[in-house]
Amino acid sequence: MSPTRAESLLIAELAAEAERYDDVISQIKTIATQFDARLTNDERNLLSIAYKNKTNTLRNSWRIVDTLEKMQASRTAPGTTTRQLTLIRQQRKKIERELANVCKDIVKLLEKQLLPAAKPGEERVFYSKMKGDYYRYLAEFAHEVEREWYADESLNAYKQAYRHAMSTLESVHPTRLGLALNFAVFYHDVRKSPERACHLAKSAFDDAVMSLDSESSDTTMAQTIRDSLQILQLLRDDLVLWSKEIQ
Incomplete structure (x- = not known):
């Protein structure tokens, strides 16, 4: 059976x-x-x-x-x-x-x-982020023309995911923050642009912190906040490193 x-x-x-x-x-x-x-x-x-x-x-x-x-x-x-x-x-x-x-x-x-x-919202963002991640991994070790194609596919997937996340998920949502983190890593590691990586990471970090401040009294946000804190710390750590590179 x-x-x-x-x-x-x-x-x-x-x-x-x-x-x-x-x-x-x-x-x-x-x-x-x-x-x-x-x-x-x-x-x-x-x-x-x-x-x-x-x-x-x-x-x-x-x-x-x-x-x-x-x-x-x-x-x-x-x-x-x-x-x-x-x-x-x-x-x-x-x-x-x-x-x-x-x-x-x-x-x-x-x-x-x-x-x-996939349903609209978190589910679609999650899968689109995964697509961007695995095309990014392919771009990391591919050569010449293949690398550019994989990088473009990764960028398109991340962009679609991020646009959808911006319209459907709270700025403090762990899936949206995880997407922002990986998208920023894409700009740093694949596109070799610490400036764009910092801009994206800082924007996501600042939006989430503002949301935390305004929602701090909302008990329904407690679990979401706990799930997001680790990602916020990773965003902050990357911002520090990439800012030093720019300087």
Whole structure:
């Protein structure tokens, strides 16, 4: 017998506890395909965590190997290639292929199923932000023409998400703040513009702080405020670093 939706969710939760993220993704894809592409919050969060862990591991591996490759290249005579350097490059390219496959997989799922089924508001912002994030990851290690295309796709996704967030979510909403943080990182890391990154981050930070001041007596905002404080701290930390770069 095929598992029910509740059973698929249970298997996904067990897989997440065991850090078997491929199994998590498989179960949530089954739910989206066989039951409903409009995922519950629990299903959506499991999917997000699984892809985040997979890509974070690969991105960290890529950074390490890329650094080692540059160190080895600096020790090699110009115009020559050693066997060791060749092996390091092969490993970097292997990681790049794996990372690209994971990012393209979630982007395809978002574009074909999750975004078309998403409700206006927080859900659509969340998925559009994810799309921007994974195109950004692709742009981080792609080369030349591909890099520009991925960067443009990331920018378009972030812009759509941010416009929708501005019209549907409170400035202190964690999803809107998380979007602002990642969008600012895009401008800093991909577009190499700390000025635009600072402008976006400061605007989101100031709007949220003003909202906190005006809503401080509203008990219904308490949980939202707690969820947002960590993101506000990250925005502030990035603002400090990027402002020093500009100076």
